[in-house]
Amino acid sequence: MTRKTRRLWIVIACLACVGSAAALTLRAFSSNIVFFMAPSQVKANPPSSDRTIRLGGMVMAGSLHRINENGTPVNAFEVTDGQAAVEVHYTGILPDLFREGQSVVALGTVQKNGGFTASEVLAKHDETYMPKEVADELKRTGKWDPRFGKAPDASSWDTMTAKKAGG
Amino acid sequence: MFGPEQGHFALALACVLALVQFAVPLWGANRRDARLVGLAPYLAVSQLIALGYSFLCLVMCAVSDDFSVQNVAANSAVSKPLLYKITGVWGNHEGSVLLWTLILAVCGGAVSLFGRNLPDILRGRVLAILGGVSAGFQMFCLLTSDPFDRVFPAPMDGQGMNPLLQDPGLAFHPPILYTGYVGFAVPFAFAVAALIEGRVDAAWGRWVRPWAVAAWCFLTCGIALGSWWSYYVLGWGGYWFWDPVENASLIPWLTGTALVHSAIVVEKREGLKIWTVLLAIATFSFSLSGTFLVRSGILNSVHAFANDPARGVFILALLAIVIGGSLALFAWRAPSLTSTGLFSPISREGSLVLNNILLCSICAVVVTGTMYPPFMQLLAGRTISVGKPFFDAATIPLTLPLLLAMGVGTALPWKRAQLARTFSHLYAAAGIAAIGLVLCFWKLSGVLPIACGALAIWVIAASASDVLRRIGIGHTSAQGVWERMKHLPRSSWGAALAHIGAGITVLGLCGMSQAQHAIVEVHIGETRSLAGDDWTLLDVHDYIGPNYKAMQADIAIRHNGKLVTILHPEKRDFTTQSQTTTEVAIHTNFITDLYGVIGDRHGTGKDTTYVLRLHRNPLAPWMWLGGLVMAIGGAFSLSDRRMRIGAPKRAAARNMARA
Numbered sequence: 001m002t003r004k005t006r007r008l009w010i011v012i013a014c015l016a017c018v019g020s021a022a023a024l025t026l027r028a029f030s031s032n033i034v035f036f037m038a039p040s041q042v043k044a045n046p047p048s049s050d051r052t053i054r055l056g057g058m059v060m061a062g063s064l065h066r067i068n069e070n071g072t073p074v075n076a077f078e079v080t081d082g083q084a085a086v087e088v089h090y091t092g093i094l095p096d097l098f099r100e101g102q103s104v105v106a107l108g109t110v111q112k113n114g115g116f117t118a119s120e121v122l123a124k125h126d127e128t129y130m131p132k133e134v135a136d137e138l139k140r141t142g143k144w145d146p147r148f149g150k151a152p153d154a155s156s157w158d159t160m161t162a163k164k165a166g167g
Numbered sequence: 168m169f170g171p172e173q174g175h176f177a178l179a180l181a182c183v184l185a186l187v188q189f190a191v192p193l194w195g196a197n198r199r200d201a202r203l204v205g206l207a208p209y210l211a212v213s214q215l216i217a218l219g220y221s222f223l224c225l226v227m228c229a230v231s232d233d234f235s236v237q238n239v240a241a242n243s244a245v246s247k248p249l250l251y252k253i254t255g256v257w258g259n260h261e262g263s264v265l266l267w268t269l270i271l272a273v274c275g276g277a278v279s280l281f282g283r284n285l286p287d288i289l290r291g292r293v294l295a296i297l298g299g300v301s302a303g304f305q306m307f308c309l310l311t312s313d314p315f316d317r318v319f320p321a322p323m324d325g326q327g328m329n330p331l332l333q334d335p336g337l338a339f340h341p342p343i344l345y346t347g348y349v350g351f352a353v354p355f356a357f358a359v360a361a362l363i364e365g366r367v368d369a370a371w372g373r374w375v376r377p378w379a380v381a382a383w384c385f386l387t388c389g390i391a392l393g394s395w396w397s398y399y400v401l402g403w404g405g406y407w408f409w410d411p412v413e414n415a416s417l418i419p420w421l422t423g424t425a426l427v428h429s430a431i432v433v434e435k436r437e438g439l440k441i442w443t444v445l446l447a448i449a450t451f452s453f454s455l456s457g458t459f460l461v462r463s464g465i466l467n468s469v470h471a472f473a474n475d476p477a478r479g480v481f482i483l484a485l486l487a488i489v490i491g492g493s494l495a496l497f498a499w500r501a502p503s504l505t506s507t508g509l510f511s512p513i514s515r516e517g518s519l520v521l522n523n524i525l526l527c528s529i530c531a532v533v534v535t536g537t538m539y540p541p542f543m544q545l546l547a548g549r550t551i552s553v554g555k556p557f558f559d560a561a562t563i564p565l566t567l568p569l570l571l572a573m574g575v576g577t578a579l580p581w582k583r584a585q586l587a588r589t590f591s592h593l594y595a596a597a598g599i600a601a602i603g604l605v606l607c608f609w610k611l612s613g614v615l616p617i618a619c620g621a622l623a624i625w626v627i628a629a630s631a632s633d634v635l636r637r638i639g640i641g642h643t644s645a646q647g648v649w650e651r652m653k654h655l656p657r658s659s660w661g662a663a664l665a666h667i668g669a670g671i672t673v674l675g676l677c678g679m680s681q682a683q684h685a686i687v688e689v690h691i692g693e694t695r696s697l698a699g700d701d702w703t704l705l706d707v708h709d710y711i712g713p714n715y716k717a718m719q720a721d722i723a724i725r726h727n728g729k730l731v732t733i734l735h736p737e738k739r740d741f742t743t744q745s746q747t748t749t750e751v752a753i754h755t756n757f758i759t760d761l762y763g764v765i766g767d768r769h770g771t772g773k774d775t776t777y778v779l780r781l782h783r784n785p786l787a788p789w790m791w792l793g794g795l796v797m798a799i800g801g802a803f804s805l806s807d808r809r810m811r812i813g814a815p816k817r818a819a820a821r822n823m824a825r826a
Contacts, residue, residue, distance in 0.1 A: 017528040021529070032553060
């Protein structure tokens with residue numbers, strides 16, 4: 001075995017492994033990437049019902065209620081970004097930090113009827129932390145400009161949408 | 168005596184000592200001045216003493232409730248138990264940076280004390296590099312995240328600590344994990360020193376390996392402990408979230424594992440030198456960027472920059488200097504390192520090369536999955552995320568050949584192997600693996616879990632049979648076996664143990680892929696069944712704890728009418744922080760975990776219902792048990808006489824004297 005053939009073997013092995021790693025990565029990316037969407041985006045162009053997305057926004061105050069579907073408890077609440085609201089159904093125990101009027105990120109799929117079925121619900125980690133996606137969305141929709149101080153109080157979010165819905 | 172000002176002063180002193188430790192030995196080594204180089208160990212030890220004193224001061228501030236210190240006021244409270252006052256010191260950014268540099272200083276001290284047999288110049292350069300890194304991070308600590316900052320006026324009581332973090336598992340997790348991260352600084356320093364010197368030989372491999380193995384053991388323990396914590400504290404029933412913080416610890420583990428293996432080739436066959444040096448640099452670079460970019464959240468949110476630009480810019484500059492500098496040095500000097508040792512593709516070296524390629528491919532996948540979302544956010548402005556489905560689909564197929572090769576590798580001889588002869592040693596193991604495959608078909612569902620399970624059994628059987636063959640079971644007398652057992656190097660025992668541990672972990676992961684759970688809403692006295700077990704909610708009662716109110720459930724689990732256990736999951740309400748935590752109840756028989764969580768209470772009077780989440784997790788404890796076995800294997804091979812730095816030299820000297 002000369003140095004050259006050995007190098008050839010190593011190069012072949014490297015190419016095979018790196019190639020298959022790249023192929024696997026691309027394949028996994030194409031089917032498993034999860035996009036973040038705000039309720040208004042979901043309303044505007046709903047994704048197909050086999051596509052998992054992350055839905056983020058504020059839990060509308062007073063919207064949380066429970067439905068009992070044959071012994072399994074289902075939590076239903078509305079998530080809003082100040083423009084539109086989407087009803088979320090989640091089977092399971094809501095995280096300890098879940099509160100009405102605070103930000104939340106839900107992982108799941110949009111149903112044919114426009115509702116959202118969540119497989120996972122993530123609430124923010126402490127009293128000051130807001131999921132980055134939600135904060136970005138607030139800025140994008142022009143509800144909050146970080147140059148002018150803290151994010152608007154969560155309770156005002158609901159009234160923004162409620163007013164819109166009412167008016 | 169142990170006030171914040173003294174601590175601050177000691178930190179500044181340590182920083183200056185570290186700077187001197189960086190500059191003087193490097194300059195001395197360049198001028199071949201033995202006296203200047205000889206200063207390095209003394210400087211390293213004095214830096215350690217100064218930094219240790221500084222850390223002790225911070226601990227004393229926390230213990231004595233000195234709320235004039237900003238860090239203590241923000242993270243501690245009078246009512247906090249003493250243990251958490253101490254461990255809370257490293258539960259926040261400033262304290263954890265101080266702990267990080269302290270561990271780095273401990274590494275420097277260890278090199279000074281245990282490295283007495285190293286050539287003076289090499290030891291001087293290694294300590295200089297460690298001192299340089301240390302100085303950088305102590306400056307970071309002093310200038311941008313001073314743990315001894317004061318507040319005026321001092322508050323009467325602190326803000327307390329997140330109750331989620333008040334857990335013995337989490338209290339000791341950071342020091343162990345950080346020791347793993349920082350430990351890779353020593354192989355890094357050895358690599359940079361070797362590049363400056365322009366020489367890597369078998370002796371270098373022998374010096375580097377113990378440090379790499381020790382760091383790897385700590386990192387393995389740290390990852391296992393973190394995963395266990397998220398399993399029993401967070402109460403979501405899973406064990407690995409694939410979030411950036413977890414990946415930040417997995418990435419250096421993968422390259423570190425590759426390093427531990429490739430250093431063997433340097434030591435035994437003087438091959439793969441350039442590659443090993445690169446791995447040493449890469450592993451520490453990943454550790455650094457993992458701790459400081461990902462854990463601090465800089466990468467995940469641009470806000471971290473906006474909130475504190477000085478901190479972000481400083482850390483980026485520091486990373487650029489350490490990582491960029493070492494890679495530039497590598498590009499400049501690496502071509503002067505030449506490998507000798509020829510080998511054929513089918514040989515121990517060949518299998519170690521394959522191990523390295525596969526581990527690095529997996530690492531590349533994990534890095535891609537972790538970095539892609541933030542880069543997309545930055546470049547295209549789209550918020551995306553990748554999670555468990557992505558990582559499972561992309562990494563598991565690459566683990567399969569790795570497991571297959573693990574079983575064969577240790578049985579192959581160096582240089583050139585005959586496949587037929589090697590396989591004749593592995594018949595028994597292959598038979599056991601075949602039985603395992605049948606067992607997996609019966610117990611598991613899904614192609615990947617079955618393949619992984621069978622291969623894990625193959626790894627365990629092959630590793631065990633390799634050791635048994637070496638000690639001569641079956642073809643020597645009992646006396647002979649005993650003699651061979653005594654003479655088999657501890658590193659062989661260690662390698663077999665570590666491989667068996669990896670097999671156990673993979674079996675645990677396969678078992679967990681079959682976990683079942685149910686979310687139910689029940690009245691008191693109601694029974695639900697899950698996978699053959701009947702879960703009955705017997706009672707729920709409230710009680711008041713030291714700083715919380717709790718709701719505790721009694722859940723009886725019966726199997727075929729026979730009582731298995733009564734679980735007591737709790738939900739705790741911490742009034743001061745207005746936070747609730749779930750206390751999971753787990754019953755384990757080391758084969759299956761029964762895992763119960765209590766959720767909300769609904770309704771009143773007779774109509775009161777409770778939401779429960781019930782899990783049945785087969786083989787769950789094996790995942791962490793395997794990690795522990797891996798770390799024990801590493802520790803075992805550390806105790807090998809050959810691994811002790813300079814031991815062969817001493818033995819040779821003794822033999823000479825005897826002759």
